[in-house]
Amino acid sequence: MATTPDPMTTRLEGEAPEITVSLDILKRGAFTSPVIVAVCAVFAGLDGVWSALYAVALVLLNFFFAAGLVALTARISLGLMMGAVLFGYLARLGLIFLAVILVRDASWISLPALGFTIIVTHLGLLVWEMRYVAASLAFPALKPRKP
Amino acid sequence: MEALAALAALTGDEAKAASAAGSAGFAYGLAAIGPGIGIGYLVGKSVEAMARQPEAAGMVRTTMFLGIAFTEALALIGFVVFILIGL
Numbered sequence: 001m002a003t004t005p006d007p008m009t010t011r012l013e014g015e016a017p018e019i020t021v022s023l024d025i026l027k028r029g030a031f032t033s034p035v036i037v038a039v040c041a042v043f044a045g046l047d048g049v050w051s052a053l054y055a056v057a058l059v060l061l062n063f064f065f066a067a068g069l070v071a072l073t074a075r076i077s078l079g080l081m082m083g084a085v086l087f088g089y090l091a092r093l094g095l096i097f098l099a100v101i102l103v104r105d106a107s108w109i110s111l112p113a114l115g116f117t118i119i120v121t122h123l124g125l126l127v128w129e130m131r132y133v134a135a136s137l138a139f140p141a142l143k144p145r146k147p
Numbered sequence: 148m149e150a151l152a153a154l155a156a157l158t159g160d161e162a163k164a165a166s167a168a169g170s171a172g173f174a175y176g177l178a179a180i181g182p183g184i185g186i187g188y189l190v191g192k193s194v195e196a197m198a199r200q201p202e203a204a205g206m207v208r209t210t211m212f213l214g215i216a217f218t219e220a221l222a223l224i225g226f227v228v229f230i231l232i233g234l
Contacts, residue, residue: 010198015205018209066212066216066219089182114230118226119224122219126216
């Protein structure tokens with residue numbers, strides 16, 4: 001009778017797909033940030049520009065930290081990866097909270113622009129990446145390869 | 148008790164601002180619970196799948212990472228509501 005391997009001792013070696021996905025999101029974020037910054041500039045002026053840039057940086061760093069944590073801990077143990085993802089979620093929310101609290105009274109911050117950019121960038125980049133990932137998983141032959 | 152007495156001493160706009168900040172903090176806390184449960188369930192099932200079928204780990208990890216990020220968006224929406232109402 002086959003037994004399920006113990007997740008506490010199972011580890012995953014090799015390439016980390018999360019890093020690839022997060023680098024892809026970073027790249028797409030670099031393309032889209034000028035549009036978001038321009039929209040915020042129209043509605044909130046120069047404060048909107050700085051707030052949008054700050055929010056885009058927060059979102060991209062958040063993606064990168066999440067991916068790094070999964071990639072790092074998956075090499076050690078799947079159980080550790082699960083713990084790291086859960087506590088990492090709390091830690092990242094705390095860091096975002098801290099990052100916003102620190103600048104909330106700054107003269108250059110516009111809170112509506114910051115909030116709008118955080119949500120739109122996070123969801124927009126994810127949906128864009130998901131379309132690409134879904135197409136690659138469903139039709140692996142169409143997945144772009146390096147020449 | 149002192150805090151309650153201080154709250155009772157507030158009037159008008161101060162009381163409104165204090166209750167808005169309190170409610171916003173409470174809403175943010177509630178908004179973070181749901182995604183926490185969701186991420187726990189999602190990662191638990193993914194770990195189970197990867198332990199059973201390590202050859203499919205790459206696909207599972209990619210999907211899991213996107214799932215985590217989507218679930219986290221709920222908490223971020225709660226956070227944005229908090230910063231817009233409470234700060």
